[in-house]
Amino acid sequence: MAKENQAALTIQEEFAKKIKAENRREKIIKWAPVLVLLALIVVFTIARGSAFASVSNLVAILNQWAIPLIVALGLTFVIMLGGIDLSIDGTVGMAGSIASVLVMNTLNDNNFGIFGIIIAILCSVVVGFFVGLFHVKLKIPSFMVSFAFMNICTGIAYLSYSGTPATVSDPVLKALPKVSFLGIPFITWVALVMLLLCIYIQEYTPFGRYIYAVGTDETIPRSVGINVDHVKIKVFTLAGFLFGVAGVVGLIRLGQGQAGIGKDLMFPAQAAVVIGGTSLSGGKGGVLNTVVGTLIMTVLINGLTMMGVNPNIKTGIQGIIILVAVILTTKRGATVISK
Amino acid sequence: MEKTNTVSKATSWKKVLLKNYSILVVVVMIVIFTILEPNFLNSMNIVNLLSDSAPLMIMAAGMTPILILGSIDLSLGSMCSVANVMMLAIMLSMKDTAMNPFLIFAIALLATMAAGICSGIVLGLIHVKLKVPSFIASLAFMSVWDSAALMITSSPVKLPKALKMTADWYKIQIGPVGLPLIMSVLVIVVYHFIITRRAFGRSIFAIGGNERAARIAGIKVDLYKVIVFAVNGLCAALGAMFLLVKAKSSAPTVGESFTLMVISAVVAGGTPNTGGSGSLLKTIIGVFIISIIKNGMNMVGVNVYWQKVVYGAIILLAVAITTDRSSRSRVVK
Numbered sequence: 001m002a003k004e005n006q007a008a009l010t011i012q013e014e015f016a017k018k019i020k021a022e023n024r025r026e027k028i029i030k031w032a033p034v035l036v037l038l039a040l041i042v043v044f045t046i047a048r049g050s051a052f053a054s055v056s057n058l059v060a061i062l063n064q065w066a067i068p069l070i071v072a073l074g075l076t077f078v079i080m081l082g083g084i085d086l087s088i089d090g091t092v093g094m095a096g097s098i099a100s101v102l103v104m105n106t107l108n109d110n111n112f113g114i115f116g117i118i119i120a121i122l123c124s125v126v127v128g129f130f131v132g133l134f135h136v137k138l139k140i141p142s143f144m145v146s147f148a149f150m151n152i153c154t155g156i157a158y159l160s161y162s163g164t165p166a167t168v169s170d171p172v173l174k175a176l177p178k179v180s181f182l183g184i185p186f187i188t189w190v191a192l193v194m195l196l197l198c199i200y201i202q203e204y205t206p207f208g209r210y211i212y213a214v215g216t217d218e219t220i221p222r223s224v225g226i227n228v229d230h231v232k233i234k235v236f237t238l239a240g241f242l243f244g245v246a247g248v249v250g251l252i253r254l255g256q257g258q259a260g261i262g263k264d265l266m267f268p269a270q271a272a273v274v275i276g277g278t279s280l281s282g283g284k285g286g287v288l289n290t291v292v293g294t295l296i297m298t299v300l301i302n303g304l305t306m307m308g309v310n311p312n313i314k315t316g317i318q319g320i321i322i323l324v325a326v327i328l329t330t331k332r333g334a335t336v337i338s339k
Numbered sequence: 340m341e342k343t344n345t346v347s348k349a350t351s352w353k354k355v356l357l358k359n360y361s362i363l364v365v366v367v368m369i370v371i372f373t374i375l376e377p378n379f380l381n382s383m384n385i386v387n388l389l390s391d392s393a394p395l396m397i398m399a400a401g402m403t404p405i406l407i408l409g410s411i412d413l414s415l416g417s418m419c420s421v422a423n424v425m426m427l428a429i430m431l432s433m434k435d436t437a438m439n440p441f442l443i444f445a446i447a448l449l450a451t452m453a454a455g456i457c458s459g460i461v462l463g464l465i466h467v468k469l470k471v472p473s474f475i476a477s478l479a480f481m482s483v484w485d486s487a488a489l490m491i492t493s494s495p496v497k498l499p500k501a502l503k504m505t506a507d508w509y510k511i512q513i514g515p516v517g518l519p520l521i522m523s524v525l526v527i528v529v530y531h532f533i534i535t536r537r538a539f540g541r542s543i544f545a546i547g548g549n550e551r552a553a554r555i556a557g558i559k560v561d562l563y564k565v566i567v568f569a570v571n572g573l574c575a576a577l578g579a580m581f582l583l584v585k586a587k588s589s590a591p592t593v594g595e596s597f598t599l600m601v602i603s604a605v606v607a608g609g610t611p612n613t614g615g616s617g618s619l620l621k622t623i624i625g626v627f628i629i630s631i632i633k634n635g636m637n638m639v640g641v642n643v644y645w646q647k648v649v650y651g652a653i654i655l656l657a658v659a660i661t662t663d664r665s666s667r668s669r670v671v672k
Contacts, residue, residue: 151651158644316486323479
């Protein structure tokens, strides 16, 4: 009897040990992105000294950080579902272009001011809604739906200004890029407000918790009566809203509305979300992971530019660092399946 | 007895139709474009359309089994760019030797094919051994290959006059069909037979359907995955060769638009990106869907900006029709 008890105890102990080791591993994986970010900062500070670690460069980094952050926030929720949104390049460009022809501009006589911006963001929200709707109701993979909408939205962006991009002449919008509060540029404030909104949604609303549930295994929330389809459509709509905001912010930053505002945003955003630790299979990660992920990408690009690296190699180095970061944080083992 | 027979006959008809929706899409599109522009069925245009689809076809051949595995390769287009500039760079470096131009072409082609296979193997190994999701591993490779292509040459390079004749075979026609397309289709058909009739191929479907079960059943999952990625690299290299010979010049961004075009062709054909099912023969139809959309809109004279909108809408429509919704419980991500 005593022997049996002992055996039971050892099994229990062994199990506890195993769980402990796993927890420790998970903790390391959880903090790895932060470590990568710190390592990058240290490396660039050593390499470039005061040029990198200066207030002016910090402001520059914050400026460069704004748009990738807003875009990646929207994408985070979609990836948490286990889906993917490729429409970013198109939606962001479309929102920026539509906003540019609706506010006071050089191309036409429109002057809707703030309503122009709201309409532009609404267009992007509608696109997000349709991506979600088609994905859920027609059962098409989100990957395909959003790819189709990337093309559609890029086309609409070009059509909105029909060839010649409109330059913003609205005095308020023109002044905004130079405005800063507490030393932080205006567009970064917009990004921070969006960040707070997303944290609130993720942490303090039932909808935010449902996203995790649906991402982990959607059959379970479905069977307990959560409307999985609605959650999914809402997520894509929210992503559309954030892409729209990013488009308007891009317009403010550039001063000119063109489809190019959204160009090359998608892949860095995907990379930032995944580097931050949000898993592509869904159910894991979150908004704060994305903050770290986007910071890694922004600091990396900023630092490499400061080091005077050939822009042609820059993307390559970016790719290698993404790969290393992901390799360091991926779970391995015989039972892990990666697709 | 007779009654049940007719019922089963009707359902089987329906099944056949459902299964071959993509062919229906092709037919409908041909009809629409012909009504809008009678010249669409002009023999010149058919020849053009068929020869234009060859690079897409060969690259889609490599991509289909990857989607059957449930994986994805986003680096395909960038790999194609690298192979494209690399092949011409090799040919240029040997142009002044007294070698036969065709020998130069062959050496360059073999080197490019080897590079393609190697890149596929490296990507496959990183994906399989380090358990990095193929999506993110190939995303990283995309940036690396984009850089590599721009490092080899940052601007388009023309095929030198002395070597131009090595590109002449691209124009050879057998009836309305060009030699490159025949080669691509041949590759697809051979690959199709390997995939459907050999243990290797059946294993790929098993891995895509349920990897854990496949592993437990003793299938060499890792090895097969790497092989599929290696073949994909080879196909990217062949596609790059087609593009080089077709344009008689190389460009470091030539493959950029191909990644998503190839994936949409495969998916439009009826291979879902969820893994476990699909067919290479369907991919042939998918490639034609994409080619006909592109060519047809040019023929009809659709505004360049509208073309993007229409292209997106048609892809959505094609995929909406071809998507398999037979199982209600299937989770679509």
